[in-house]
Amino acid sequence: MAWINKLIDIKGEDEKILLFGVSMGGATMEMLSGENLPTQVKAIIADCGYSSIKEEMTYLLKEQYHLPEYPFEPMVSTINRRRLGYYLGDVSSKEQLKKNRRPILFIHGGKDTYVPVRMAYENYHATKAPKQLWIVKNATHAESFWYNPAAYQARVAAFLKTYF
Numbered sequence: 333m334a335w336i337n338k339l340i341d342i343k344g345e346d347e348k349i350l351l352f353g354v355s356m357g358g359a360t361m362e363m364l365s366g367e368n369l370p371t372q373v374k375a376i377i378a379d380c381g382y383s384s385i386k387e388e389m390t391y392l393l394k395e396q397y398h399l400p401e402y403p404f405e406p407m408v409s410t411i412n413r414r415r416l417g418y419y420l421g422d423v424s425s426k427e428q429l430k431k432n433r434r435p436i437l438f439i440h441g442g443k444d445t446y447v448p449v450r451m452a453y454e455n456y457h458a459t460k461a462p463k464q465l466w467i468v469k470n471a472t473h474a475e476s477f478w479y480n481p482a483a484y485q486a487r488v489a490a491f492l493k494t495y496f
Contacts, residue, residue, distance in 0.1 A: 333367060340372055347372050350496055351434075354379040355447065355474050358439075359388075359425050362455055365436060366428030375495040376432075377488065379439040380474055383451040383458075384427075386420040391448060429458035435495035437464045437488070441471030441479070464491055 340347055349372045353361040358381030365376055382388040386405060393399045409420040429436075436459060440452035449467060456465045466487055471479040 352377040362425035366431035376436040384424040426458040435462040437491040442469040444473045446473035
């Protein structure tokens with residue numbers, strides 16, 4: 333929010349702002365979507381964002397490290413609470429997207445094994461704002477642009493033409 337406000341201060345009240353992020357940046361944009369955004373923020377693009385930090389960590393523990401949720405997630409969540417002031421379960425893209433009022437384009441690789449594609453569907457269904465979902469069939473995590481740059485640029489351009 334500080335960066336958005338600084339940009340408005342520098343560029344002026346007529347500035348149009350697009351929020352765009354990939355992976356954790358995508359989840360950050362999804363979480364930001366539920367805040368009281370200035371009117372200058374016109375649209376959001378979230379590429380392969382996760383649905384919540386807790387769900388992502390639990391998924392990675394199981395799929396990549398073959399570890400159970402307990403005791404690892406509660407331990408990390410408690411450390412996070414002591415150091416940063418919140419538990420992992422307190423941070424949810426889905427909950428923030430429920431409050432979103434800005435048009436949003438969700439992009440996700442269909443073969444993403446780092447952030448499972450089901451999270452894109454969960455995020456998509458969480459918001460009632462104007463929305464689009466594009467699953468790039470054969471792309472892996474954060475690879476949708478590199479898988480087919482022309483299609484990616486065309487899809488983003490069409491979204492921006494409609495909402496930006």
